Amino acid sequence: MYTLYGSPSTAGTAIHWMLLELGVPFELKLLDFDKGEHKTPEYLALNPDGVVPTLIVDGAPVTQMASLATLLAERHPEAGFAPPLGSPERAQYLSWTLWLANSFQPHFRAWFYPHEPAGGEAQEAVQAAARARIEAGLARLDAHLAGRDYIVGDRFTSMDLLATILCRWSRNMPKPATEWPNLKRYLDRIRQRPALREVHAREGLTDWIDG
């Protein structure tokens, strides 16, 4: 039994979706950001950054969206959400997972929280730079997806789940992921997955899932 600390429409949604994909039992604790429930001493003891998600695995807290999606794929290999160790797809899967987490996701943090790098100043410049880098990343994903159904191999992996959630985060930006044709085709197929539709329903999210 896992316990997930999340909050609607956040990085926690990715792990909520992953748990539904796997069909494993879990308890969900939704934190109210407006009440600062992610900054209490009790929660900071689990996740010192005061962010979601945190997943309790065998009694210990584990953090970081990308690490959790990968860990869950490994812990439940029967679902086939990670290419086997030693396979050629495994190398590409790890490379794309780390690219998403290290090189792509931080620009969304800058877009949504521009005061963190900019302080009170230069927030517009930070957002402009973040937007340009997000669009460059989306263009890279779009080019890679030409003629492909999934980012690596011929089946859905935990890395497609991460890519989809990050694409969702662009939905209210000036040029969202769905403006790129290969990404649109890819996302339209993934948006039919029952577990993604279920997580939208459970978190009360109504936008984006139908295009």
Ligand SMILES: N[C@@H](CCC(=O)N[C@@H](CS)C(=O)NCC(=O)O)C(=O)O
């Ligand atoms: N690198 C972290 C980032 C998580 C993150 O930024 N979560 C956001 C929601 S999407 C959050 O909890 N924000 C609340 C805050 O920073 O106060 C991860 O991948 O888990």
